[in-house]
Amino acid sequence: MIWLRRIRYVLWSAVGIAGFVAIAVMLGWWTVDGPGARATRNAAPASIAEIGGSFTMTDHRGRTVTDRDIRGKPTMMFFGFTSCPDVCPTTLSDMAGWLEELGPAADGLNVVFVSVDPARDTVEQMAAYLSLFDPRILGLTGTPAQLEAMARNYRFYYRRVPLDGGGYTMDHTAMVYLLNQDGRFASTIDYHEDRQTALPKLRRLLGIAPAG
């Protein structure tokens, strides 16, 4: 029976193709996401315990700010740029909302917005931009070298990406870092994490009991 043999050929080819696909997917996973993936430089924190250290930047009022100025209080730190249309204003607005909900306890917290776009984010630009948000948010910008040094110590990622129509945008770490009062890494708040989890993290950082 010829047609029976044909069906057998077809079935065996299907098995072969399925096997090939399965192996290809496995190999792809191994090299891209799996143990075979090359570590990305300067991306996710290699060792979170190492996050922190020295920096020298300029705040949105034109004053020099170093890591020593934020010691003694825990810190909530976010990285972005003022030409960012979605994540940055949204997160700054979230941070302002958390400060409001923390009430007077929020005074025990440094809140820092670090610009990853020093070319466009001048002191004046940072001041204008932050005027829409909580006045307790401190904007930091600096020279490209100062930013690079800070990124190395705080292990945040940023990269300038040209846009086809001219101009550029910035890829950047969009997590909120929480640092303890010694300036060492404590935890993160991810982009649009629930208020239910963000606030307890902040209260824990501040060493205050949850409300209610």
Place this chain on the structure above:
Amino acid sequence: MTMPNPIVEWPSINSRSRRLFVTLLVGFGMSLVGFPAAEGADHLVVEGAWTRATPPGAKTAAGYLVLRNTGNSDDRLVRIESPVAETIEVHSMTMDGGIMRMRRLDALLTIPAGGEVRLDPGGLHLMMMGLKAPFRQGERIGLDLVFERAGRIAVEMPVVRVGTMEPPR
């Protein structure tokens, strides 16, 4: 398309009025299903457009909306025009390992026949660059979407509070 056959037994009606009745019935049925849909500008519906107030000095804003294609053929968004910004593009945003990346779409945005494309926070957005003036809460921002087939559709985006993540109701 198959329609249920309504003529089974109609002993008391003469054949001409029966034919008329069937024609009307089929026509009514088709009008319900929307087939054959007239392929005009009205196959593309733009809904729920909104944008956020921009901080002073900000030169960019993101716009969100839903594009619904009720027609039988795909359509594509060719360009966006507005006097409020120098350039408006469709961008994607991805969040991977805590890193935010924003890119211009390589190809024109396709709105599939009978489908919809949503531009929502954290994903696709209209990227408005080189704003002539900040967007203030309560304003309405006008722009024109130009589609390959549907042509030009004027859209108004209400400006809501900064930090908003949901379309206004």
